[in-house]
Amino acid sequence: MALREVSLTIPRGRITAVIGPNGAGKSTLFGLVLGFLRPTSGDVTIEDSEPRHYVHEHGVGYISERFSLPPGWPVDRAIAALGGLNGLPPSRIDETLGSFGLSEHRHKSVGSLSRGLLQRLGLAQAFAARRDLIVLDEPAIGLDPEWRIKLRDCMTAQRDEGRTVLLASHDLDEVERIADTIIMLEAGAVKDILDTAGSHTATGFRIQLAHVFARVSDIFPDAVVDGASFSTTVRDAEDLNNRLAALIDIGGRIVGVTPDTARLEDRVRRELDT
């Protein structure tokens, strides 16, 4: 898929997710960022360098969509080779295999691994060398729930250590949980850019009251009231509890609190419908 009129800045030290339907141009965008593809017009730079130059100078942690390796390669040698190309010292190979649950599979051939194990091998080689830029194209494919959680923790840990993570995913819940910036692509164009930095702990809730209560906005100024219920956003759990206590103090009677979890999905639906 060709991209057109795409102008983006991917902030350093944050998780930027690219979402969009199949064929929207996500992998093409990654190909341009990494210098695999060359733009027919315009330019792409990473820290003021041409992408290939940056990659050769610094290396990039990268896992491709549908990651695979020659099936005859032994797992440990694959990590040694791919990690070695990106500066991973041999002393850290065992640690890397252990971190991704591959120690017991180290002597197996790549071709004998299940899809989930193969994906973990791909993630291991992407994260092992601790590059400043990590590009993950559909990294959760084939992972079981446990490893999806570990992947999320791994990505947030990279961000917390100051690395930049660029992620493509179809898992909107996952993206909403961890991404600081969300780029929506459709048909090769940027549909929207959502800046969600700092809002991961600010959770949306729908609060059901026993009856219509006129003073809701005294406590929740941003509340969107709909009869006896309202939607609101708070900073964190403590903020929520404090405000609910204040609401009760002024006479509000609460019968239900529901996390509003599908905001990104609703947004995507709206964007794609327009």
Added chain:
Amino acid sequence: MKGTLALAWLELYTRRRRIAALLLFGLLYLIGALTVRAVGIGEHGQVEPDALQNFGGYPLVSAFLLLGWSIGRYPLVIILVLVGGLFSTDAYAGYARLYAATRVRLITLYGFRLALLMVVAFVMSSVLLPIFDFIILGKLSSPQLLVLVGCYILVFGSITALFSVFTRADAWCTLFAWITAMIWAALGRGGFVTNVPDAVVQGITVVLPPQHALNAIEDAFGNVMPTPWGAVLYVCMYAALMLLVSGYLLSRREI
């Protein structure tokens, strides 16, 4: 460098079945040579066509000549089998993108791999061909044989590497180029291109693999003449040019 070495080792490991098959293929030649020697040894300790003629008639002599000609192409066969898919397979399977996301340049990575595969091809050919000659002739070959083997490997390894930048049919394209060059060289030797403008003849000769130079080296070896170093230099320059073009195109192409 460690990663490049580890990857090169994996390259050989991945191609171990090809190498084993090539060794078996070479073994067939040695068995053929031993068979011919058993039935056609002459009074000077070497295989004599007359003795073969007496034993098996014209078909046996033809088989012997074919055996001798085709063993001379063994370096070509090895290099096609080993170097085929050098880059094109990785590009098709997506492995090249993984390598391209590292600090090692693709030209370094694939250059190192190609050099390693050429060394393997040279070692295998340099062991098999002298043994074959020893069985047939009853004496050791001259070191010129190694020059001939090296020239074949340089030329066709570099051409295969160039085709590999573009197509998965790299080995087939090299084979086609070699056959075309053989025919062209034969036409030249037979005087069939005398009416073709000289510039066209020169142009085609330069573009095609340098079969005339390889033939000159092979003839010198076969006739126990001094090595034509001019032809060797031409072959080396041709291979160097192919490698330079391959490297440039590899560094410029999209992955």
